[in-house]
Amino acid sequence: MIPAPVISVDEFTSHTISSTENDTYREIVREHPDLGRWEERTVDYSYFKISEHKTSLNRPIYVTLHDPVLIDHVNHCMCVDGSLGTHFDDFNLKAYLNPGTFHYLTVQANEYSLAMSRCFRNIHVQIDRRHYTNLLGDDEAWSARLKESILTNEVTYPGEFALTPAMFKTIFDIFGSPLTGSLKRLLIEGKMLELIALQLDTSRMKQAGKNEVQKNTDLLFAIREYLDNSFLEDHSMKGICQRFGINEFALKNGFKKTFQTTVFEFILSRRLEYARDLLQQADHTVQEIGTIVGYKYPNHFSTAFKNKFGISPGKLARCR
Numbered sequence: 001m002i003p004a005p006v007i008s009v010d011e012f013t014s015h016t017i018s019s020t021e022n023d024t025y026r027e028i029v030r031e032h033p034d035l036g037r038w039e040e041r042t043v044d045y046s047y048f049k050i051s052e053h054k055t056s057l058n059r060p061i062y063v064t065l066h067d068p069v070l071i072d073h074v075n076h077c078m079c080v081d082g083s084l085g086t087h088f089d090d091f092n093l094k095a096y097l098n099p100g101t102f103h104y105l106t107v108q109a110n111e112y113s114l115a116m117s118r119c120f121r122n123i124h125v126q127i128d129r130r131h132y133t134n135l136l137g138d139d140e141a142w143s144a145r146l147k148e149s150i151l152t153n154e155v156t157y158p159g160e161f162a163l164t165p166a167m168f169k170t171i172f173d174i175f176g177s178p179l180t181g182s183l184k185r186l187l188i189e190g191k192m193l194e195l196i197a198l199q200l201d202t203s204r205m206k207q208a209g210k211n212e213v214q215k216n217t218d219l220l221f222a223i224r225e226y227l228d229n230s231f232l233e234d235h236s237m238k239g240i241c242q243r244f245g246i247n248e249f250a251l252k253n254g255f256k257k258t259f260q261t262t263v264f265e266f267i268l269s270r271r272l273e274y275a276r277d278l279l280q281q282a283d284h285t286v287q288e289i290g291t292i293v294g295y296k297y298p299n300h301f302s303t304a305f306k307n308k309f310g311i312s313p314g315k316l317a318r319c320r
């Protein structure tokens with residue numbers, strides 16, 4: 001496989017074939033004789049810039065760029081079609097976008113490279129950090145954390161998310177509206193804010209889902225630890241659920257999924273393991289040990305023990 005060539009963005013800008021501007025957009029078309037076509041449409045406001053990039057390249061390429069204002073902005077990037085990768089070598093950060101996805105990020109860097117597929121349509125929104133953080137409140141934990149991350153110049157990159165139908169519609173409204181002049185600029189500003197709000201909400205919900213999953217996982221481990229320390233006691237699903245504030249369906253399914261065993265299979269296994277330990281000592285008879293671990297009938301104990309360990313409890317006891 002022939003590796004993708006690495007070029008400077010100047011390779012393309014030096015082959016600009018047209019640059020026009022109207023009351024809304026600045027449009028630039030670049031046609032490189034060897035690499036192909038790159039079109040850009042940009043709306044530049046005082047505190048944000050939104051750009052649409054379209055390519056029709058002869059092959060995938062890596063493009064190196066220098067953006068002196070990148071460190072002062074929060075960047076939302078969307079792949080409507082095609083794929084794109086953004087690499088920040090100084091931070092070992094690689095942010096990839098598949099078709100129909102978006103991410104947002106902040107990073108204290110102005111040098112980066114783009115891994116560009118042959119054909120893609122990309123939307124890039126660049127918003128002043130201070131203005132962005134003014135949009136974020138302090139009364140919600142997720143918002144306060146994001147705000148602090150941006151203000152303290154941390155690398156902010158929560159990952160890749162899917163573009164929703166509402167986001168696609170907003171992107172279409174920004175670049176496809178028939179409005180002109182000041183009304184078009186007013187619509188673009190409002191739609192840009194709507195797009196950011198939709199994307200932050202998607203990120204918030206995904207993070208909340210991760211937190212809930214982690215919370216449930218922690219609870220299941222706590223239940224297993226409790227059972228591990230109390231396996232000789234009489235347990236019921238209802239009693240365990242009441243103790244830990246979990247419903248029976250969540251306990252049954254969560255425990256099975258997390259530990260590949262049921263609650264009562266786990267208790268039974270621990271009891272039989274304890275019985276094995278006792279049998280290797282000389283303090284109790286087989287019948288006494290069966291009673292200790294909860295079996296009323298010795299034959300039931302013997303059957304369960306042999307099914308688990310492949311040896312009868314009596315034979316193991318004689319090996320002491």
